[in-house]
Amino acid sequence: MLKRILIVDDEPAIRDMVAFALRRGEYDPVHAGDARQAQNAIAERVPDLILLDWMLPGTSGLELARRWRREALTRDIPIIMLTARGEENDRVGGLEAGVDDYVVKPFSARELLARIRAVLRRNRQEDEDGNVTVGNLRIDGAAHRVYCNDTPVPIGPTEYRLLYFFMTHPDRVYSRSQLLDHVWGGSVYVEERTIDVHIRRLRKTLEPFAAQEMVQTVRGAGYRFSAAA
Structure with missing residues (x-):
């Protein structure tokens, strides 16, 4: 079809x-x-x-x-x-x-x-993603769902991809260009400024679940995802 x-x-x-x-x-x-x-x-x-x-x-x-x-x-x-x-x-x-x-x-x-x-x-x-858990967050890849303490987290498709990458690569710092390569596949149609927008949207998505601080800014280097403060 x-x-x-x-x-x-x-x-x-x-x-x-x-x-x-x-x-x-x-x-x-x-x-x-x-x-x-x-x-x-x-x-x-x-x-x-x-x-x-x-x-x-x-x-x-x-x-x-x-x-x-x-x-x-x-x-x-x-x-x-x-x-x-x-x-x-x-x-x-x-x-x-x-x-x-x-x-x-x-x-x-x-x-x-x-x-x-x-x-x-x-x-x-x-659709090819698996299951992963970091802290109180859990991704059910088969169902394409995110949970925090077993409560469903409403999330858009781009933020889902970004969160999945972060959760499968925790505690490492990635630059904007590296995130573009890994999450967007190095598409020439996506600008680095896009990363900042989706980081803000991901944090806003996680904020009602008190999980927004897991998405951390590393000044001068990029972003890191960690359950540690």
Whole structure:
């Protein structure tokens, strides 16, 4: 079965252009022009990836991304933001809202397909993970779930990959470039600034469980994960 990709954009010409590229890339595109249509499409069949425009009528793409990251049905769906807003603050804002990648308009079909493949490839790796425990945190790799003292921890797909790597390599310091290589696979499409954004999101995820201090900043060197204070 072809992987289904939901295109959420209020411009029909953009949706048609992207859908054409997706079909050529052997994906199954589904269209949505606003938040309501997107929700209906997800209810019909959960997509393998969402291409989300920032500027939408009624509810912005940024708000949709935040909503989907809070809901169990959509929490693990990779999201690539499509937008004309290319400033660093905008990219960081999108990442902090929970998107996995960011493509600035205008973009080529070749670039878009390459980014889709990279994001889907990273997510496939999650299914191969095993079980690991550090302190009060436990990852059930087969179920793709994180627990703290047996309480489920809601977590997004990118933070899951980052946490899994940290927990399987505890008490070692990794630079941003090393984390990019190990967690993102050395993708040329990911910037080092991305690491800082996802570190903040991972800490925010762990904060309700009093586990955020396990993600430690080592000044001038990078980051370390440790159950020790």
